[in-house]
Amino acid sequence: MISEMVIAGVCLILFLVPLCFILGYMERKVAAFMQIRLGPNRVGPKGTLQIIADTVKLLFKEGLTPSASDKFLFNLAPFIMVVTSMLVMAPMAFAKGLQIWDMNIGILYITSISSMSVIGILMAGWSSYNKYSLLGAMRSGAQIVSYELSIGLSIITIVILTGSLRISDIVLSQSNGWWLFKGHIPVIISFVIFIVASTAEINRAPFDLAEAEQELTAGFHTEYSGMKFAMFLLSEYINLFVASAIAATLFLGGWMPFHIGHWESFNHIMDFIPSSLWFLGKTFFIIFIIMWFRWTFPRLRVDQLLNLEWKYLLPISMVNVLLVTLIAIMGWYF
Amino acid sequence: MFLKEYFGTIYKSVKSLLQGMKLTGYYFTHPKEIQTWEYPDNRATLKMADRFRGEVVMPHDENNEHRCTGCQACEIACPNGTIKIITKQELNAEGKKKKAIDTFVYHLELCTMCNLCVVACPSDAIVMAQTFEHSVYDKKTLKKTLNKPGSKIMEGVE
Numbered sequence: 001m002i003s004e005m006v007i008a009g010v011c012l013i014l015f016l017v018p019l020c021f022i023l024g025y026m027e028r029k030v031a032a033f034m035q036i037r038l039g040p041n042r043v044g045p046k047g048t049l050q051i052i053a054d055t056v057k058l059l060f061k062e063g064l065t066p067s068a069s070d071k072f073l074f075n076l077a078p079f080i081m082v083v084t085s086m087l088v089m090a091p092m093a094f095a096k097g098l099q100i101w102d103m104n105i106g107i108l109y110i111t112s113i114s115s116m117s118v119i120g121i122l123m124a125g126w127s128s129y130n131k132y133s134l135l136g137a138m139r140s141g142a143q144i145v146s147y148e149l150s151i152g153l154s155i156i157t158i159v160i161l162t163g164s165l166r167i168s169d170i171v172l173s174q175s176n177g178w179w180l181f182k183g184h185i186p187v188i189i190s191f192v193i194f195i196v197a198s199t200a201e202i203n204r205a206p207f208d209l210a211e212a213e214q215e216l217t218a219g220f221h222t223e224y225s226g227m228k229f230a231m232f233l234l235s236e237y238i239n240l241f242v243a244s245a246i247a248a249t250l251f252l253g254g255w256m257p258f259h260i261g262h263w264e265s266f267n268h269i270m271d272f273i274p275s276s277l278w279f280l281g282k283t284f285f286i287i288f289i290i291m292w293f294r295w296t297f298p299r300l301r302v303d304q305l306l307n308l309e310w311k312y313l314l315p316i317s318m319v320n321v322l323l324v325t326l327i328a329i330m331g332w333y334f
Numbered sequence: 335m336f337l338k339e340y341f342g343t344i345y346k347s348v349k350s351l352l353q354g355m356k357l358t359g360y361y362f363t364h365p366k367e368i369q370t371w372e373y374p375d376n377r378a379t380l381k382m383a384d385r386f387r388g389e390v391v392m393p394h395d396e397n398n399e400h401r402c403t404g405c406q407a408c409e410i411a412c413p414n415g416t417i418k419i420i421t422k423q424e425l426n427a428e429g430k431k432k433k434a435i436d437t438f439v440y441h442l443e444l445c446t447m448c449n450l451c452v453v454a455c456p457s458d459a460i461v462m463a464q465t466f467e468h469s470v471y472d473k474k475t476l477k478k479t480l481n482k483p484g485s486k487i488m489e490g491v492e
Binding site for chain 1 (some may be wrong): 357358359362366368370371372373410
């Protein structure tokens with residue numbers, strides 16, 4: 001039993017670390033093309049090995065601990081960040097039957113664990129003994145506490161329609177069409193709200209106030225260097241993957257191929273494509289959209305950030321939950 | 335009235351955000367719009383842009399003659415003291431004393447490639463070269479003498 005768990009964990013790490021390399025390369029190339037640049041092109045063919053070179057550089061750097069810092073918390077914070085983002089992977093359905101732990105409260109577990117990442121950020125900001133770090137961490141706290149609400153409400157719309165918190169039930173309920181297409185406009189609204197709020201939750205631009213390079217140098221990880229800094233980077237990319245994977249699971253059917261109602265032959269053709277490819281394809285599509293946000297929109301101020309949540313996203317998603325409940329009770333979805 | 339304003343704000347902001355995404359999406363799908371170049375490894379076929387300014391050079395012809403009269407107009411024009419001209423008195427063919435350059439000192443490490451010296455030169459003695467890769471390990475090597483040893487002024491240049 002324990003050996004099985006260890007094997008699953010090692011497989012997960014072996015999946016996540018190359019994934020972060022790919023995401024790092026993808027981010028830099030997407031950024032470059034959107035800003036009419038070429039991006040990395042010197043290391044390896046088309047710059048594909050650039051991220052490896054950066055990692056080697058970070059490995060050889062000194063992991064400095066500021067003398068005035070709280071050394072225990074300072075060294076603990078990066079691990080908390082990585083552990084919380086990896087814990088979220090447990091109930092994730094990667095392909096048909098490929099799930100580490102199919103618990104009956106899967107989606108609730110994901111929301112509760114992913115909000116723990118703010119503890120790591122606060123820990124890093126507080127223990128660094130640096131005003132920029134502390135400011136970034138406090139901003140991040142305010143941000144995650146408020147955006148958690150809209151994420152929860154938009155997840156609840158799908159839970160209402162499915163009637164289950166189990167990830168495998170949510171995926172199977174989309175076997176005759178994805179919720180984005182079955183649930184009419186309210187589900188589309190909650191999809192948009194989920195993407196916006198999860199961009200804020202994972203501290204990415206335009207909601208990257210926690211690290212706001214131009215104002216706070218690097219925000220909560222200003223004082224970190226070497227591998228400890230790399231772990232923050234790792235957890236940032238894992239969080240990006242996790243947020244996109246949840247969006248893909250809830251709204252785009254997870255590993256479920258593209259099915260249309262009762263078109264048996266069409267559905268069988270779609271089943272030929274492996275379910276893992278469907279899952280990764282949808283996830284990378286949403287990752288691309290979130291990167292598109294990052295390289296298009298300017299950063300919000302703190303007051304604008306909180307206005308957006310409390311004046312717009314939250315009231316809209318509350319009304320939206322009512323509409324979805326009506327749809328679910330009357331059975332108006334396909 | 336309040337609701338109209340509320341939804342109007344949402345409509346306007348979503349519209350402007352989508353407009354921005356449309357532009358970046360256009361750039362993403364059209365790589366021919368890219369403005370930057372790869373590092374020029376293709377030295378044989380490399381064609382630099384006309385306006386590219388690498389460093390100030392003084393062209394010499396095949397008789398080792400340049401066009402610099404030593405008038406120091408470039409030295410005055412330079413905003414940050416990049417050029418230093420040391421002049422000497424020379425006897426010309428008719429036995430008259432005439433001003434000529436001894437050394438034309440050019441500090442590449444101070445130069446901002448503003449082109450003002452080339453514009454100021456009345457006899458077109460200096461031009462901007464299209465060289466690049468100026469980085470060196472020793473800063474002293476960036477102090478250059480532009481006139482070649484033993485060179486003299488071209489006939490007919492006043």
